[in-house]
Amino acid sequence: MLHYLFGISVGLLFFLVGVTLFTISCDSSVDSPPPILPHQDVPVIEGLIRDHADGSPVPNVSVSIDGVDSTTAVSDSLGYYYILGPISPGEHEVIFTAPDFMVKAVEVYISNLDEIRGDIDVYPSGDYHYKIELDVELYRTQ
Numbered sequence: 743m744l745h746y747l748f749g750i751s752v753g754l755l756f757f758l759v760g761v762t763l764f765t766i767s768c769d770s771s772v773d774s775p776p777p778i779l780p781h782q783d784v785p786v787i788e789g790l791i792r793d794h795a796d797g798s799p800v801p802n803v804s805v806s807i808d809g810v811d812s813t814t815a816v817s818d819s820l821g822y823y824y825i826l827g828p829i830s831p832g833e834h835e836v837i838f839t840a841p842d843f844m845v846k847a848v849e850v851y852i853s854n855l856d857e858i859r860g861d862i863d864v865y866p867s868g869d870y871h872y873k874i875e876l877d878v879e880l881y882r883t884q
Contacts, residue, residue, distance in 0.1 A: 785829050785852050787874045791821040791838060794879040800840055803880070808835040808847070827852075836876060843880040850874055 787807075791800045799821025806814045810829055817823040825836075831852045838846040852874070 785827045785874055787825045787829075787836060787850065787876055789823060789876040789878065791817045791823060791840075792877070792879050793843075794881045800843065800880055803838050803840040803843075806837050806839075808837055810834065838878055838880060840880060842883055844883055846878055846880055848876060848878060850876060 791803045791805075792798065793800050799817075799819070801817055801819045801821060803817040803821070803823065804814065805817065805823045805825060807825065807829060813825050813827070813829060815823045815825045829852050834850050834852060836848045836850055838848075
């Protein structure tokens with residue numbers, strides 16, 4: 743009888759330890775996956791920046807969108823820049839600034855996904871990316 747009670751006690755002990763470990767492993771402080779967000783249409787504005795005088799690429803040009811704080815890019819050594827949204831649909835002014843060059847502002851229109859008739863790339867996230875190619879020439883200051 744004593745062996746029987748001892749066996750039940752040991753079994754109960756293992757059961758309680760298992761439940762405790764399971765409870766600890768299911769702690770809600772463990773990182774959970776990010777929430778699923780609705781799909782977005784994400785515009786990409788990209789292009790080349792060249793010197794108007796000789797057509798050479800202009801590196802280190804700051805490219806920003808007026809009124810959109812999180813969208814700034816800097817052109818590389820080939821004059822290429824790339825801005826990935828989100829940018830709200832509508833009219834926006836893209837501003838190009840660089841030392842020794844005049845500031846240039848160009849109006850662009852960002853379409854709604856419903857208005858787009860061109861190429862649309864669908865990404866695994868479910869976002870729809872589309873390109874707006876905007877090549878510009880900058881004029882040197884005197």
